[in-house]
Amino acid sequence: MGRMRRQQNxxxxxxxxxxxxxxxxxxxxxxxxGHLVLNKSRLQSTMDASALAAAKVLDQTHSETQATAAxxxxxxxxxxxxxxxxxxxxxxxxxxxxxxxxxxxxxxTSPAEYVRVIxxxxxxxTSFTQLLGFMEMTTGASAVAGPxxxxxxxxxxxxxxxxxxxxxxxxxxxxxxxxPDPASTVTGLKLASGAAGTTxxxxxxxxxxxxxxxxxxxxxxxxxxxxxxxxxxxVDPQPGNVIGPVAQGLNTRFGQYQxxxxxxxxxxxxxxxxxPSPGTPFDVDAATQAITFNGVPVxxxxxxxxxxxxxxxxxxxxxxxxxxxxxxxxxxxxxxTIPIVDCRNTVPGTSATLPVAGFAxxxxxxxxxxxxxxxxxxxxxxxxxxxxxxxxxxxxxxxxKIVLHNDPDSPDS
Numbered sequence: 174m175g176r177m178r179r180q181q182n183x184x185x186x187x188x189x190x191x192x193x194x195x196x197x198x199x200x201x202x203x204x205x206x207g208h209l210v211l212n213k214s215r216l217q218s219t220m221d222a223s224a225l226a227a228a229k230v231l232d233q234t235h236s237e238t239q240a241t242a243a244x245x246x247x248x249x250x251x252x253x254x255x256x257x258x259x260x261x262x263x264x265x266x267x268x269x270x271x272x273x274x275x276x277x278x279x280x281x282t283s284p285a286e287y288v289r290v291i292x293x294x295x296x297x298x299t300s301f302t303q304l305l306g307f308m309e310m311t312t313g314a315s316a317v318a319g320p321x322x323x324x325x326x327x328x329x330x331x332x333x334x335x336x337x338x339x340x341x342x343x344x345x346x347x348x349x350x351x352x353p354d355p356a357s358t359v360t361g362l363k364l365a366s367g368a369a370g371t372t373x374x375x376x377x378x379x380x381x382x383x384x385x386x387x388x389x390x391x392x393x394x395x396x397x398x399x400x401x402x403x404x405x406x407x408v409d410p411q412p413g414n415v416i417g418p419v420a421q422g423l424n425t426r427f428g429q430y431q432x433x434x435x436x437x438x439x440x441x442x443x444x445x446x447x448x449p450s451p452g453t454p455f456d457v458d459a460a461t462q463a464i465t466f467n468g469v470p471v472x473x474x475x476x477x478x479x480x481x482x483x484x485x486x487x488x489x490x491x492x493x494x495x496x497x498x499x500x501x502x503x504x505x506x507x508x509x510t511i512p513i514v515d516c517r518n519t520v521p522g523t524s525a526t527l528p529v530a531g532f533a534x535x536x537x538x539x540x541x542x543x544x545x546x547x548x549x550x551x552x553x554x555x556x557x558x559x560x561x562x563x564x565x566x567x568x569x570x571x572x573x574k575i576v577l578h579n580d581p582d583s584p585d586s
Contacts, residue, residue, distance in 0.1 A: 212295065213312045215258055219251040220267070220290050220316040221577055227269060227288040228318035228575045237285055241269045244290050258295070267292050275319060276581040287319035289580060317578045330532075331509035332383045332394035333362050333550070334408045336516035337530055347513045347530055349554040352484050357474040359455060359464050362511065362535060363419065363550040380411035380419070381512070388418040392433065395422025396441040407526040408512050416548040420541040423550060426506045427540040444506035445499065446490045449539040451481035455551050464551065475538060475553060484536045484555060507537045508555070 227244035231237065245264030252259045271285035272278045278289060294311045338348025350356035363379050383394050391411065395418070421432040428443035456465045463470045466478060475481045491504050511534070514527040535552035542548065 212255075212257065213314070215255045216292060216295055216312060217314045217316070219248055219255075219258065220292055220314045221318075222251050223248045223264070223267065224288050224290045224316035224318035225575060225577065227290065228320075231271070231285060231288060232320070232575055235284070237271050240271075240288060244269050244288070248290075261295055262293060275317070275578055278317065278581055287317060287578070289315060289317045291315045291583075315580045315583045317580045318575060319578060321576045329510055330383060330394075330405075331362075331511045331535075332381055332391060332411070333379050334381045334410070334512045334514045334527065334529075335360065335362060335379065335533070337513050339517055347533060349513075349533065352474060352536070352553050352555045353476065355473065357553060359471045359475065359538065359551050359553060360535065361457065361462075361464060361549055362537075362552045363541075363548070380413070380415065381408040382411045386411055388415050389433075391415050392418035392422040395419055396425045397422075405512065405529055407528050408514055409526050416543050419550075420543040420548055423537070424540045426537060428502070429540055442506070443502040445494065445502050445504045446482075446487055446507075447502075448482040450475050450483060450487075450536075451478045451538075454539055454542055455549070457549055484553060487536065508534055509537060509552070511535055511552075 223244040226247040227240040230243040231240035234240070245267065248264035248267055252263065268291040270278075270280040270289040270291070271282075272280055272287045272289070273282040273284055275287050278287065280289070292314045294313050296311050341348035341350075345351065345354075345356075349360070350358070380391060382390075384390060417432065422441075424431065425441040426444050427447040427449070430441075451466065453467060455471065456468075457463070458465055458470070461470075465471060471478075474483075476483050476485070487507070494500065494504075510532050513530045513533050515530045516527060534555050536555050538551045538553060541550055
């Protein structure tokens with residue numbers, strides 16, 4: 174009997190030892206897996222920051238040398254916060270690649286727009302999993318950064334495109350100072366027939382085709398905005414001035430119904446607030462094409478004109494509306510979404526398509542005055558845009574963003 178008890182005690186000891194070993198291995202797996210995930214997260218965050226830094230410097234300088242230096246420097250700055258990562262590698266260890274396209278990411282292609290940073294394998298200690306022969310664990314990371322993708326399906330577009338101003342790209346989105354910046358000024362959104370210096374080419378007056386090119390299409394789009402334009406990356410200029418349809422369509426937004434729209438007020442309601450801004454119409458100097466007010470060139474925003482109905486006034490009026498007591502019409506009809514195009518490489522005398530740099534919102538200041546073949550549309554660029562965001566697909570031109578992208582060639586991103 175005693176001998177049997179001693180044998181049972183021995184078996185229990187073995188079972189307990191095995192159970193303890195299993196518990197140690199399980200605990201080790203939990204500890205080491207957590208350790209791996211933590212370091213993977215730290216490494217990925219460091220790589221993300223490095224890629225963003227490199228892409229931003231590349232966008233500003235177009236220098237791969239400077240961008241690579243930025244990536245390595247930012248890696249070291251971030252790794253310094255994590256002793257284990259700092260002791261294992263430095264910015265000098267990472268690989269930095271450049272590509273003109275995102276997918277496929279083709280290292281060495283030009284012009285470089287996207288940056289990929291790749292870390293070497295990061296080895297780290299293990300604990301009780303060494304009992305299973307795992308003496309170390311490794312992880313890696315990669316990150317890709319570059320300009321944001323084209324805006325998908327811009328909607329409610331105004332059938333006009335405006336060339337960005339290359340002279341002020343470093344200071345403002347597309348070169349336009351947003352209201353109420355003191356540098357914000359009145360913009361001519363549509364040229365008159367006698368306007369000189371149009372960058373769209375002779376016979377084009379900033380109109381664009383949206384779903385059709387006839388006068389009825391232009392009138393309808395001016396009145397209501399095209400529904401959606403697909404994944405718009407370029408616009409097709411609309412030849413001709415079509416002053417009548419433009420004025421008839423646009424002015425419905427101010428409660429003025431002429432021509433075919435005389436009986437369609439319910440389909441094309443006015444804005445809630447239709448006061449011209451300012452009450453006296455703007456004009457354009459025939460010789461200089463400068464926008465004038467009472468014969469004086471306009472160099473600032475509408476706020477500087479005494480008695481003008483400003484965009485700030487307009488927003489205040491909308492905010493003051495009591496629910497259930499709304500004015501006739503629809504709010505924000507005077508805020509329109511307009512494609513901003515890159516005209517820097519336009520060939521004079523052609524009607525070639527123009528690349529879209531982004532989409533901006535303008536506050537329409539006044540109804541359009543038609544005088545023979547003369548007619549202008551005036552607006553002011555604003556920051557708030559209720560229809561579409563700002564990022565655009567033309568690197569170096571619009572207010573696109575430098576963002577992180579999934580690495581198409583690696584799960585480590």
